[in-house]
Amino acid sequence: MNKITSAQVAQRAGVSQSAVSRVFTPGASASKATAAKVRKAAQELGYRPNSLARAMVSGKSRMIGLVVAYLENQFYPTALEALSNALQARGYQLLVFTAPNSTEGIDQVVEDLMAYQVDGIIAASVSITSDLAGRARAAGIPVLLFNRGQAGDGLSNVTSANRKGAELATRFLIEGGHRRIAHIAGWQGSSTGRDRQAGFLAAMEDAGLAPFALVDGMYDRATAMGSARDLVRSSPRPDAIFVGNDHMAFGVIDALRGEGLVPGRDISVVGYDDVPLAAWEAYDLTTIRQPLNRMVEATVEILTAQIDAGDTAHQTIEIEGELILRGSARLPDGDPE
């Protein structure tokens, strides 16, 4: 049990403790000779500056808090990995809190995060109370909502253009000749769920069509599967289902096959996200791609800028997604694809 400190390195190198600190502080002044002596001693002792002590005095922990839930939805692990990589490249680490379900629970978790003096907070797939948003701002900690919008609390958010993406998907279905189009929506307690539903409704209305059905899938596989079964057991049944995200769409496809239907032939299914699994042959899911890399870049960009500038002015970034054609939905006639 031997934690090496800068003082021990200083003694061995025959310099002051401040000299050691300077050698390990980029941009601080130290002569070549001093640096060499210090590095040698540090090497021999196995010294690394204590990040916590550094954080205390500098006021920067170089940790970003990430609150995440829904890890069974492949979108989030993929995002976590991308976020972590991008942040590590800039010298930040992720302190991860898995979120409980309740809003109070999440507030609690965010407070814990703030106690750790994180330099910023990314909340993925969860909401935050206005009260807490205000306290984070008071503490000078930028908070960014990833894949969730939340107006009015002065929080930054990065999303894809959910409404537009849903319109795109719906129009594609309409152009494909479908008329009885149902929507198994994302959780209506979330902005993504609401925005995508709004896009669906707008596109249907534009085409003069009434929704065949509209249900809240709660972003839950079992719920979506149940809804899909109910839908196709009715008569007439829908000829297409636009599903609020890929995770539910996989369940929908499983349910439809269980009913003896072949997606893309008997009924069309379109999802939202384009998680890696959507491209796997077993699902081959037509979907709207959320541009994850660009969302991650924007997130890291905004957060680090706010940290560096010490300003908490919020930003709202919406990145357009694109329709990815695969086999789960019939194509419009004459589509070159």
Added chain:
Amino acid sequence: MNKITSAQVAQRAGVSQSAVSRVFTPGASASKATAAKVRKAAQELGYRPNSLARAMVSGKSRMIGLVVAYLENQFYPTALEALSNALQARGYQLLVFTAPNSTEGIDQVVEDLMAYQVDGIIAASVSITSDLAGRARAAGIPVLLFNRGQAGDGLSNVTSANRKGAELATRFLIEGGHRRIAHIAGWQGSSTGRDRQAGFLAAMEDAGLAPFALVDGMYDRATAMGSARDLVRSSPRPDAIFVGNDHMAFGVIDALRGEGLVPGRDISVVGYDDVPLAAWEAYDLTTIRQPLNRMVEATVEILTAQIDAGDTAHQTIEIEGELILRGSARLPDGDPE
């Protein structure tokens, strides 16, 4: 930008700074009256003790470092979530590092982790050099390998009984009447890959069978798919494939279907892990379950015990898995299932 400190709370409450600290330190002595005054002032100011400062003086950061890779394999996000929940319940947080591919890269990452003064390190799906293992021990930081074994470095590890599980899977296939059994193995650079392959070979030998084929799938989907295609295009083709993990098995199933074969009828496929996706109807994969919850419990148990006791004596835990019967493999005749 107002970080509230214990001194400010003390002033408002009319007590000393030490009194404030005691009120927030479980088990420390403070009168009811003092506690009440302090809590009131803290509440009004929005005070929370600075975890970093606490960590500095107590020597306990209550952070556990997690090094993780392969997040596209659903086993790891699932493990991450379970680990995080179990740790949070005990007052620990996860500082996450996504691992680069090289061993040197991982060592670098582990050193970063140690600089953050984490109380313990969990390395999931990655290996660590002996050199670094020794340094962690010297620093008194327990290191645990999750889902990887590594003998001789004095590191704790928690795995499932990989060899035994693979024997179980292989015997099941043999009892099912298969004779031309191929193994698309897990990466042979990992203990899980080697142990499962050893189990496969042992069970085959016991039955007096020669492996139909043996290839390293590298835990990579595309590699496994390519191997599966090569295998079934040869003549005769295998009547069963035991795959080193579920993630590859999904690719194998996709590849087999692409060749016009129906898993469970034309050819049997068995995986390893039992990730949630294995139960989804699209794959319906027969597999060996890695008992994730028990692996997580053991991990948290060992790590917290080592932290509390300050001892770094390593432990090796191997938890037996169980065969989960689904539709991707033919059952033995007369099997009640």
Added chain:
DNA sequence: CTGAAAGCGCTTACAG
């Protein structure tokens, strides 16, 4: 029970 003081391991003005 409570306050004054030391100290955790650093960084950063401040002099020289």
Added chain:
DNA sequence: CTGAAAGCGCTTACAG
């Protein structure tokens, strides 16, 4: 360039 010293926000003996 370099050292002595202050200070980051706490916890914890030490007296009282």
